[in-house]
Amino acid sequence: MDNEKFWDSEYVDSRLITQSVKPQKDFFRFLAWMKKNNNMDLYGNISVLDLGCGVGRNAYYMAGQYSAEVFAWDFSEQAITKGKKLFQHKKLKLEKRDMMKTFPLEDNSIDLILDITASNALNEKGRANYLKEMYRVLKPTGYIYLRTLAKEGDKNAKCLIKHFSGKEYDTYIHPELGITERVFSGPDFKQIYEPYFTVIRMLRKSGYQRFGKQNYKRNYWNVYLKAKKK
Numbered sequence: 482m483d484n485e486k487f488w489d490s491e492y493v494d495s496r497l498i499t500q501s502v503k504p505q506k507d508f509f510r511f512l513a514w515m516k517k518n519n520n521m522d523l524y525g526n527i528s529v530l531d532l533g534c535g536v537g538r539n540a541y542y543m544a545g546q547y548s549a550e551v552f553a554w555d556f557s558e559q560a561i562t563k564g565k566k567l568f569q570h571k572k573l574k575l576e577k578r579d580m581m582k583t584f585p586l587e588d589n590s591i592d593l594i595l596d597i598t599a600s601n602a603l604n605e606k607g608r609a610n611y612l613k614e615m616y617r618v619l620k621p622t623g624y625i626y627l628r629t630l631a632k633e634g635d636k637n638a639k640c641l642i643k644h645f646s647g648k649e650y651d652t653y654i655h656p657e658l659g660i661t662e663r664v665f666s667g668p669d670f671k672q673i674y675e676p677y678f679t680v681i682r683m684l685r686k687s688g689y690q691r692f693g694k695q696n697y698k699r700n701y702w703n704v705y706l707k708a709k710k711k
């Protein structure tokens with residue numbers, strides 16, 4: 482099954498994602514860090530781009546709590562339809578869009594980009610476009626919050642790569658779901674993101690990936706990045 486079809490089916494009859502409408506808890510840690518370090522005035526009419534937003538739980542939080550203008554994109558029609566029913570806010574624009582395509586946004590127009598467990602689904606060609614487009618739209622003062630699957634210390638990831646490896650580096654094709662996911666090691670972030678952004682902070686946290694009635698322990702990297710342009 483291709484990834485888009487999988488995610489559409491997931492939002493109709495979910496086996497993998499939680500039904501939580503509360504923001505992702507690691508994301509609160511990032512926001513607290515932003516405030517503590519005075520990196521950005523989150524209340525200052527900022528613009529946010531949430532890539533792979535799902536139903537928009539994190540995007541809605543940014544619009545409601547900080548009155549941010551939020552562009553929230555997901556390539557699943559079902560996620561967007563569901564999100565529009567769950568979350569309405571005049572500053573929240575939920576749209577069906579693929580982050581592997583050109584972003585219909587002005588250069589240097591976004592203060593904060595969120596990629597919360599979403600880009601680990603991209604192939605290398607899609608990732609190249611995502612990096613180029615994030616670089617283009619992020620303001621020189623902008624930040625990125627990235628949460629993604631970690632390789633280190635994750636027995637499930639190692640087992641999936643060993644037995645169900647995908648075509649590209651550190652990918653697996655989930656045996657039950659048929660989707661391809663990539664996992665990342667710490668040094669990968671410097672190699673992949675540093676040509677465009679500066680890696681400021683990396684935190685590895687454990688979490689659970691639900692599948693059916695079972696929860697699998699997974700490790701996640703939380704990476705805080707800053708724009709690298711004048």
Ligand SMILES: C[S@@+](CC[C@H](N)C(=O)[O-])C[C@H]1O[C@@H](n2cnc3c(N)ncnc32)[C@H](O)[C@@H]1O
Nearest residue numbers: 488533534535555556557579580597598599602
């Ligand atoms: C694990 S969910 C996380 C959703 C959301 N960020 C959250 O925290 O609730 C991953 C999401 O990424 C979306 N996604 C995957 N590849 C995408 C792509 N190329 N363009 C847009 N969305 C994508 C999926 O449809 C799915 O909703």
